[in-house]
Amino acid sequence: NAGVTQTPKFRVLKTGQSMTLLCAQDMNHEYMYWYRQDPGMGLRLIHYSVGEGTTAKGEVPDGYNVSRLKKQNFLLGLESAAPSQTSVYFCASSLRAYEQYFGPGTRLTVT
């Protein structure tokens, strides 16, 4: 039982490049989330999903897209990376709106 895993762990992008972050959970959770964490700020919700095939915008969705084609996977895409997207990205999952289990994070730098 691996819990929540994220790939990659680290990534450096140049401005304008695109990439996809993958989140996988093996707990059969309905809900999945993507957050970003910046120094001195709390975790901020980017997008979330309440079930396979559904997604919704969070607090800071601009510049990101997501997909939930399979229940266990939640993908976060950056179509044209900007330096303002330099951050640590955390994925989380939960059984409905209960306790969230977080992945180890992906540290992204955009130069």
Place this chain on the structure above:
Amino acid sequence: KNQVEQSPQSLIILEGKNCTLQCNYTVSPFSNLRWYKQDTGRGPVSLTIMTFSENTKSNGRYTATLDADTKQSSLHITASQLSDSASYICVVSAEGNAGNMLTFGGGTRLMVKP
């Protein structure tokens, strides 16, 4: 706007000492409050969860309190250990089944020194 404020922002204590972290919130309608521990380079891990009717909840050396009237919570750490060095995040949940009902505090960074 829902907000969660934590204090202090950072704290240094000696191993074996106790400390108390504070969390004030303006989240409505209130559902529950969680304290998470986040080690450097890792994702947050839940320590406690408290609902409206709970005043105190313990998890080993961690004791959380909740005053729903004043909208304040505290996390007390007893007999601190070096492994307690981490960020502690207060998270308040508003009622509802949507996935966007959590408000995160900025965290308190605790350093325990030998």
